[in-house]
Amino acid sequence: MEQPLQTEMVDMGLCEKPNGVLRTETPEPSYSATENQELEEFLPHVSRKEKQRFTDFEGKTSFGMSIFNLSNAIMGSGILGLAYAMANTGVLLFVFLLTAVALLSTYSIHLLLKSSGIVGIRAYEQLGYKAFGTPGKLAAAIAITLQNIGAMSSYLYIVKSELPLVIQTFLNLKEKTTDWYMDGNYLVIIVSASIILPLALMKQLGYLGYTSGFSLSCMVFFLCSVIYKKFQIPCPLSCDSMNATMFGNTSVIAVHVDAVEPEHEKFSAKMFTLNSQTAYTIPIMAFAFVCHPEVLPIYTELKDASKTKMQRVSNISIAVMYCMYFLAALFGYLTFYDCVESELLHTYSKVDPFDILILCVRVAVLTAVTLTVPIVLFPVRRAIHHMLFQNKEFSWIRHIIIAVVLLTLINLLVIFAPTILGIFGIIGATSAPCLIFIFPAIFYIRIVPKDKEPTKSPPKILAACFAGLGVLFMIMSLSFIIIDWATGGSKSSGSH
Template sequence: MEEKLTNGHHHDVSLPLEGGIPPEEEMFLQHKSDGSKRSQFTDFEGKTSFGMSVFNLSNAIMGSGILGLSYAMSNTGIVLFLILLTCIAALSCYSVHLLLTSAGVVGIRAYEQLGMRAFGHTGKILAAVIITLHNIGAMSSYLFIVKSELPLVIQAFLNQTSSSGEWFMNGNYLIIIVTIGIILPLTLMKHLGYLGYTSGFSLSCMVFFLSSVIYKRFQIACPLEVFGGNYSVVEAVVDAVVPDDTCSVKYFTINQETAYTIPILAFAFVCHPEVLPIYTELSNPTKRRMQNIGNVSILGMFTMYFFTAIFGYLTFYGNTEAELLHTYSKVDPLDTLILCVRLAVLVAVTLTVPVVLFPIRRALLQLLFPGKPFHWARHIIIAMCLLFCVNLLVILVPNIRDIFGITGATTAPSLIFILPGLFYIRIVPTEREPLNSRPKIQAMCFTALGFIFMTMSLTFIGLDWTSGEKRSMGGH
């Protein structure tokens, strides 16, 4: 039975509970005897609309991973990529269902608290650490794009084809400026729901990116991109250098780089730490309403991902690099449309960082200050420390593909498959669903699938690293 969660007056949890409802659950479910009293699971009255919640969740899903999808398709082929993309999207929807069902049973709206309820303090720490590591990886990938693309944008505005060595061309300085001037003020906002406006703008930027990728597919004639430089220089040497299969479409292929496909796809669909905070701030929240938000968001991102991947791949074929935008710069570094696309992507990933930081801060607050009321000093200090660590990591990391690979192979399967399945198995009462019931067996298989994905991905990536072969790093 679905309980409608609304906000209003505080409950006095010191009073005896009716019907033997546990104290933890009583905070979220309505009193049967007094319809005037409303449940409250935060100090914030949920006012975020359905549409704004879709924007927030879609923005949490969509991020830097979209830039690696054409690269993934080039190493799997169109058919295998579509199969994998469909599977990951469908499994993500099922994962959201498991999370919402578990949260509905115990009335908890925090990922870390689900871990606490399922496995005690160890589960709480594990969930918080995984969320923190994953979102730090995500924030790092976003800021890495700022570090690599913003100097190119400035360079194009100055009509230069190479860096002049000035300080404002240094990506390390630029990410610090962007962090202090744009990201930090947004992360200091108290509630996630208010970021729906920036999320909507961020999504519109990525729609423009997709439109440009489609347009460029019909403007760039293969194999101009193979050689770099501009059109006039390339055309004279095309016949002498291009391999026969440079511009051939592959529908199904497996190679050494295929190992990165599932991690890249998993990384591109992770939104699960944001599901429960968005549910918390949703107006008129019900499980079905939040599941619909999850389904709409994932379907929308599935569509964007597939079209971006296929049109990017059909532009560059086997020469697609791990960061799609960098591949375009090999054709014409001063192209006006690509300059605009770079700006759009920079805006999108910059505005996504604050949305991703919220669950990290919440996880740390659950770990370090459990049960403490909101305090501005803690709120601000944690945000500043997180941004400092992420900036330091981005300055030190040499390329973006390994961020996709490692994050997508470890924390992404944990958040999509392993933890939601384990939470469901442990939290849903056995008298309601025995261990041998179909839903519990499905959850067990789902969890096992996560372990298989993680083991396979880490094994193949490890073999790729130890092979010593030179790999394309997307130029970063």
């Protein structure tokens, strides 16, 4: 009787340990041939092969390093334009919009992590495949590629425009020369080859935690400088005096500060403002927390990863960025009020082009955006892997070639396409809402089983409304860009 009983127990999923204690063995899930081929890269227990795939490794990145990486992915050049956004929305409306966007981003990441946990997949493109098959995978991969190429290009545009000014100030040159080291195009190539490419060649994203921490410290220095300058620069500082300074007449500042009486309406903090520029500031803020393509790769490499732990990483990162965004916008706005420009550093340069502190801030911002490019490049390379090399084992040659080709393409765009920012405006208005709002919501609705959450359950209804909000943002952003082009305007908007 003992042998049949043991056989029956094994059939039921029970087996006996040597010490006689029973344990339960969960039957290995069965997948179709196509699903097995797709999931093999991300579910080690599904694959019967012992060879490691390019994403099949144990997470080794610590909790703190993961926060640094995700915070650095969120932080972008958009922080330079938030003071301008506050000037065109008012303090209260700005706080409301910034808080709403932060909460919506947190909810969006929650949807991604929950969908990922149900199917055991930690890649954005594979969630698209699980939800809608190959079209879903391709749509996610294309959106990630376009969005991140646009982001990387905006960072390198900052290098192209700001680095020559830094060198000019270091050399104490009154006018820009034609020497090669003052040419932004050459400088972009040098920075890409000497700094960005070596970091982008690393196999795992977790190794960039140290550079992410240094990058964030540079932005903290930028924030501290903005707060310090609020109490150093005379207020109200007339816009005319700032413009005169650009022509080298630094003594004009003192004359205007004494001669111009305070204009209380122009040089006072407005709590609520609506004007023609307000519509352009909303998309800037809406996309200030874009980090969704990087969430799942960081989740994959998190040590002792769990949904709860990754959600904590996301919550802390978004909270830290929320505080930095708000403080940078508030003190930048309270320094210049309505005279603030869409790029905050340019406004400080009009006060004193050779200010040592502002020079250091420029260097810090350049360092921060330069070190962010490799982190943004990782999801693009991963998307290309899924589109073109789905079932291939990891290859260093392919890994290096993709990074070199991507950086070469982005450098060519920055150097030879003077109107590329308009093109990336269209890309940002289409791919960003998809990655933040639409895809996480519809993937969640499709992936979560109906027996677990019916279609008309509150969570799925909320997700559907979230997707609808994304469509609204997309229509609104595209409309603003088209109207701007049609009227011949050139509104500046920060990128991410």
